[in-house]
Amino acid sequence: MIPNHPFRPAPLTARDKLLEAGVKLVRQHGFSATSVDQLCGEAGVTKGAFFHHFVSKEALGVALADYWSSSTGQFFAAARFHQHADPLDRVLGYIDLRIALISGPVESFSCVAGTMVQEAFRSSDSIRSVCNSSILGNAAALEDDLAAALARSGASGVTAASLSRHIQAVIQGAFIMAKAAGAADAAAAAREHLMHLRRYLELLLAGETIHAN
Amino acid sequence: MIPNHPFRPAPLTARDKLLEAGVKLVRQHGFSATSVDQLCGEAGVTKGAFFHHFVSKEALGVALADYWSSSTGQFFAAARFHQHADPLDRVLGYIDLRIALISGPVESFSCVAGTMVQEAFRSSDSIRSVCNSSILGNAAALEDDLAAALARSGASGVTAASLSRHIQAVIQGAFIMAKAAGAADAAAAAREHLMHLRRYLELLLAGETIHAN
DNA sequence: GTCAGCATACCGACCAGTTGGTATGCTGAC
DNA sequence: GTCAGCATACCAACTGGTCGGTATGCTGAC
Numbered sequence: 001m002i003p004n005h006p007f008r009p010a011p012l013t014a015r016d017k018l019l020e021a022g023v024k025l026v027r028q029h030g031f032s033a034t035s036v037d038q039l040c041g042e043a044g045v046t047k048g049a050f051f052h053h054f055v056s057k058e059a060l061g062v063a064l065a066d067y068w069s070s071s072t073g074q075f076f077a078a079a080r081f082h083q084h085a086d087p088l089d090r091v092l093g094y095i096d097l098r099i100a101l102i103s104g105p106v107e108s109f110s111c112v113a114g115t116m117v118q119e120a121f122r123s124s125d126s127i128r129s130v131c132n133s134s135i136l137g138n139a140a141a142l143e144d145d146l147a148a149a150l151a152r153s154g155a156s157g158v159t160a161a162s163l164s165r166h167i168q169a170v171i172q173g174a175f176i177m178a179k180a181a182g183a184a185d186a187a188a189a190a191r192e193h194l195m196h197l198r199r200y201l202e203l204l205l206a207g208e209t210i211h212a213n
Numbered sequence: 214m215i216p217n218h219p220f221r222p223a224p225l226t227a228r229d230k231l232l233e234a235g236v237k238l239v240r241q242h243g244f245s246a247t248s249v250d251q252l253c254g255e256a257g258v259t260k261g262a263f264f265h266h267f268v269s270k271e272a273l274g275v276a277l278a279d280y281w282s283s284s285t286g287q288f289f290a291a292a293r294f295h296q297h298a299d300p301l302d303r304v305l306g307y308i309d310l311r312i313a314l315i316s317g318p319v320e321s322f323s324c325v326a327g328t329m330v331q332e333a334f335r336s337s338d339s340i341r342s343v344c345n346s347s348i349l350g351n352a353a354a355l356e357d358d359l360a361a362a363l364a365r366s367g368a369s370g371v372t373a374a375s376l377s378r379h380i381q382a383v384i385q386g387a388f389i390m391a392k393a394a395g396a397a398d399a400a401a402a403a404r405e406h407l408m409h410l411r412r413y414l415e416l417l418l419a420g421e422t423i424h425a426n
Numbered sequence: 427g428t429c430a431g432c433a434t435a436c437c438g439a440c441c442a443g444t445t446g447g448t449a450t451g452c453t454g455a456c
Numbered sequence: 457g458t459c460a461g462c463a464t465a466c467c468a469a470c471t472g473g474t475c476g477g478t479a480t481g482c483t484g485a486c
Contacts, residue, residue: 032245121392173386179334
């Protein structure tokens, strides 16, 4: 998700540098495979600085998920797709933005929270919980628009909350497929699934139109 | 995926014991966080036995993805949903089977290949490649049925190959959401997304029926 | 002077991988 | 039929290096 937030100019304190290093290294190698020494090296600080700001590696993981959550939250809250008058257009605008963000190597568009929770869901409940909040936060930001679009479409058996979570699920699945596809095909592999997701939302929410375009 | 294959009675050799231990521990802790010592302990063999059968931990990862691939392949090939006369019923039968397999803790239904590729996609191209083959193998097994259903529905802009991959993407995404949701809600969280996937397939492939049921 | 914000030096535990060895079973020459 | 020769399967102990974490010291701002 998100290339690199333009709003936060450059990490100044050791804490911010470590969090930025965490985003990069966790995306590349995962949480377990990223050592504290590597994080310090990437951030250009020493181990003393690390344990001054974080009581443990796990604590950095929690802070990293929080950092990621607020970064992505701000990014999508400020995006232009909110300006559309129609709720379905806003939802599809979100999907289109997500598609547009997918380019280059996997580690430039993958999700830090999704990556971390996969490794830490059993060993650290605090990391799992913050990652869950991060993903569900992204989901919740779409819930009102989905509710409006759902009400108009007359679709039954689907709640806006569930559909908002499903959007995030497909995005996470797309990232896994991208990682599996390999560097050369990663972006294309990921985009493919967001296109299917877009089609699902259109079929479900288009109202009176028939499914085929 | 798959609780535990009934056809392979019990691991006898150290190699098989290590692979079974790998399935369990990688699902629980991930690949990086699982040590060779842990694998040996779980398998009840010594380190010497480990490095007799595998030249490195990475080599076990490759063998594990292969083992997983053939286990799941056999399991789904033998499943009863193939008996349906209608191709769409076979596809939906597969989804229903996947839904039925989701119960209990995440580590009893999650995918070893999807878990491993997330951690190893950058550090080991051989592990990534085998995991990719495992996931795409599951996808390919549905391609003919999807092609038949697609042809009959008249849907345009979708290929059977892409749709088959998308099914696996949603499954992988569902597992991530399950891990994030936490132990108590994991299974329900995962099932939710397969229900959406089922709805998408129905909307797309149902032919002349309108989307809402 | 004191305290946040670091840096340096170090620790014990654990890591993947190595070593040197044993038990067992197959194979073919005699 | 038996036994040398050898491959396979496994074991226990060990190694160099890396791990997360700690103890302590410096330094400039207030």
